[in-house]
Amino acid sequence: MKRYPQLRMLATIALLLLLPFAVGTMGNAWVRILDFALLYIMLALGLNIVVGFAGLLDLGYIAFYGVGAYTYALLASPQFGVHWPVWLILPLCAAIAGLFGALLGAPTLRLRGDYLAIVTLGFGEIIRIFLNNLNSPVNITNGPQGIASIDPIAVAGVSLSRTLNVFGFEVHGLYLYYYLFAFVALLIVVVSARLQDSRIGRAWVAIREDEVAAKACGINTRNVKLLAFAMGASFGGVAGGLFAGFQGFVSPESFSLLESIMVLCMVVIGGMGHIGGVIFGGLLLAVMPEIFRYSAVPAQQALFGKVVIDPESLRMLLFGLALIVVMLYRPAGLWPEPRHRRELAGKKS
Amino acid sequence: MxxxxxxxxxxxxxxxxxxxxxxxxxxxxxxxxxxxxxxxxxxxxxxxxxxxxxxxxxxxxxxxxxxxxxxxxxxxxxxxFARTFQNIRLFANMTALENVMVGRHARTASGVIGAILRTAAARGEEQAIRRRAEELLHYVGIGDRTHDLARHLSYGDQRRLEIARALATExxxxxxxxxxxxxxxxxxxxxxxxxxxxxxxxxxxxxxxxxxxxxxxxxxxxxxxxxxxxxxxxxxxxxxxxxxxxxxxxxxxxxxx
The missing domain is CATH 3.40.50.300 (P-loop containing nucleotide triphosphate hydrolases)
Known part of the structure; x- marks a missing residue:
């Protein structure tokens, strides 16, 4: 398989194309879960640039998701009565979120580790609180009620939220969103991979490894760090825009601290700095809780004859336990970057 | 003088x-x-x-x-004006080659757009960076350790690698x-x-x-x-x-x- 990269690519694409139909046999709810998993993968890949590559711990990342979501919501809803097309809004989501990323980066340039984490956490909360309160004196975000009836995403004039009839074959809107999200996620994977193997990507890793030495190598650490914040944030912005169009509704409570931590867990559990690992982590943490939601009650009834612990608390309990186990036995993540393998591969060539 | x-x-x-x-x-x-x-x-x-x-x-x-x-x-x-450090400061989890490639940062220019689009200019520059880094590793005498992680090198080789990285900044x-x-x-x-x-x-x-x-x-x-x-x-x-x-x-x- 390794010898035929084209074949591998074809197999991946075929798998991506068929996956929703395989999952869809269990019901459309699972296709929706898959759609959300793709959004989380985009977020995790964005955060991976900041945390994984540049080594800057960011606990407020979900703010950029929120910025992207509200950008879309304000530009394609009855809120202001504007209805821009999606191909115009999404780049704007990336740009505005990127700007916010640089805005967060600027005052935190001298901070590292715990201190940086605290400031970014505060930043995430500031954004959420702003979204919550910007309904007076001028109503911009509509406050805690959120913005509803957001235009669904339309590609080439075809709205993705309706069932599409392809040669007498009914394709549900969830599937259409899946293909759009998969396409954008793939784009983000390619951009991430190309950045990683570039002059900029090396500068990020150099800063992570030793900032003083990076400066001595002529790297302008201020600019390169800001670039990491902005790039990572722009991925989050795109994911946020897609989320707003997909849901048709946004409100501040979707962008809480817990979400930031969830995305960080995806990066850490998957394997910081390793694109494959981060995708795996995102998929795992987006899908596992849902599987659990459906199986916890029947499993307990079969075992004990009644529901002992309600599924929601059990979920958090097991999640915490899983985190501890991973940190103890696989501190580099479940699928870390196979550096040593790359070392060996380099030797052979 | x-x-x-x-x-x-x-x-x-x-x-x-x-x-x-x-x-x-x-x-x-x-x-x-x-x-x-x-x-x-x-x-x-x-x-x-x-x-x-x-x-x-x-x-x-x-x-x-x-x-x-x-x-x-x-x-x-x-x-x-390049320097090395008394207590060696290498990028420990990067290979020897990558360490020296980082040293080329100051003398190269390609940015995000070039990297994402893989433009001809960016690819050419990347190749030149790699070539120069390999030359420098040979120059300081650790050409056979090119693809080893910096932290796996012996103490003397780490010193040499630091010199190679400094030399990469011309x-x-x-x-x-x-x-x-x-x-x-x-x-x-x-x-x-x-x-x-x-x-x-x-x-x-x-x-x-x-x-x-x-x-x-x-x-x-x-x-x-x-x-x-x-x-x-x-x-x-x-x-x-x-x-x-x-x-x-x-x-x-x-x-x-």
């Missing part, structure tokens, strides 16, 4: 400690200039001030007549902070050959070193620091006989007491 680096009246204070007091020196094009002194004399502090890691309290530094900026290590590296002045520290005799001899080769290739060298034999054998001129002051500056034979230097290293002689 024309002067490459000129430092005038450098002072640096840490709280109540005067680490450097009015230190001035000039380094000429093409020479190997040694800086010695007992432990705690301020050698590394002086080094860090020169390379912009510490802000100086007073004084000026210029390279080739152009003043070096304050507190901007990357700008000083770009100006052509310095006119290379400052080495105790490069022979912890090396055995044969490693030190190899290092000496390497430094002599660097000079032959036109790079001026500032050497901080504890190994007096190495300094005396290698350097054209030597300055001696003691308690943050320069107490001597001369050719090695003269410095060796200088009573102030002997006093700094050995204490006051019996005859003088």
């Amino acid at each position: 024309s002067c490459l680096l000129e430092a005038r009246g450098i002072s640096k204070q840490f709280g109540g400690v005067q680490a450097l007091q009015d230190v001035s020196l000039t380094i000429n094009h093409g020479e190997i200039y040694g800086l010695i002194g007992p432990n705690g004399a301020g050698k590394t502090t002086f080094f860090n001030v020169l390379t912009g890691l510490y802000a100086r309290d007073a004084g000026e530094v210029s390279l080739d007549g152009k003043p070096l900026p304050l507190g901007k290590p990357h700008a000083i590296s770009i100006a052509g 310095p006119r002045l290379l400052a080495l902070d105790e490069p022979a520290a912890g090396m055995n005799a044969s490693e030190t001899a190899a290092l000496r050959t390497l430094i002599e080769g660097l000079r032959a290739d036109g790079i001026t060298i500032l050497l901080i070193e504890h190994d007096v034999k190495l300094v005396m054998g290698l350097c054209d001129r030597v300055a001696v620091l003691d308690y943050g002051r320069k107490i001597a500056e001369d050719v090695p034979e003269q410095v060796r006989r200088n009573p102030a230097v002997i006093e700094a290293y050995l204490g006051v002689g019996v005859g003088a007491a």
Whole structure:
């Protein structure tokens, strides 16, 4: 398989194309879960640039998701009565979120580790609180009620939220969103991979490894760090825009601290700095809780004859336990970057 | 001989400690200039001030007549003044090759757009970076360790890798902070050959070193620091006989007491 990269690519694409139909046999709810998993993968890949590559711990990342979501919501809803097309809004989501990323980066340039984490956490909360309160004196975000009836995403004039009839074959809107999200996620994977193997990507890793030495190598650490914040944030912005169009509704409570931590867990559990690992982590943490939601009650009834612990608390309990186990036995993540393998591969060539 | 680096009246204070007091020196094009002194004399502090890691309290530094900026290590590296560190500072989880490739950062230009679109210019530059990094690894004698992680290299090889990374920035002045520290005799001899080769290739060298034999054998001129002051500056034979230097290293002689 390794010898035929084209074949591998074809197999991946075929798998991506068929996956929703395989999952869809269990019901459309699972296709929706898959759609959300793709959004989380985009977020995790964005955060991976900041945390994984540049080594800057960011606990407020979900703010950029929120910025992207509200950008879309304000530009394609009855809120202001504007209805821009999606191909115009999404780049704007990336740009505005990127700007916010640089805005967060600027005052935190001298901070590292715990201190940086605290400031970014505060930043995430500031954004959420702003979204919550910007309904007076001028109503911009509509406050805690959120913005509803957001235009669904339309590609080439075809709205993705309706069932599409392809040669007498009914394709549900969830599937259409899946293909759009998969396409954008793939784009983000390619951009991430190309950045990683570039002059900029090396500068990020150099800063992570030793900032003083990076400066001595002529790297302008201020600019390169800001670039990491902005790039990572722009991925989050795109994911946020897609989320707003997909849901048709946004409100501040979707962008809480817990979400930031969830995305960080995806990066850490998957394997910081390793694109494959981060995708795996995102998929795992987006899908596992849902599987659990459906199986916890029947499993307990079969075992004990009644529901002992309600599924929601059990979920958090097991999640915490899983985190501890991973940190103890696989501190580099479940699928870390196979550096040593790359070392060996380099030797052979 | 024309002067490459000129430092005038450098002072640096840490709280109540005067680490450097009015230190001035000039380094000429093409020479190997040694800086010695007992432990705690301020050698590394002086080094860090020169390379912009510490802000100086007073004084000026210029390279080739152009003043070096304050507190901007990357700008000083770009100006052509590279350094190594006393306690080796490599990018431990990157391969030897990648470490040297990072050193090319200052002399290359491709950015995010080039990287994402893989433009012809960006690809060409990437190849050139790789080629130059491989050459430099061979130059310092660790060409066979190209794809090993920096942290898996032996101590002597890590020192060499640091020099290769510094050379990748195309310095006119290379400052080495105790490069022979912890090396055995044969490693030190190899290092000496390497430094002599660097000079032959036109790079001026500032050497901080504890190994007096190495300094005396290698350097054209030597300055001696003691308690943050320069107490001597001369050719090695003269410095060796200088009573102030002997006093700094050995204490006051019996005859003088």
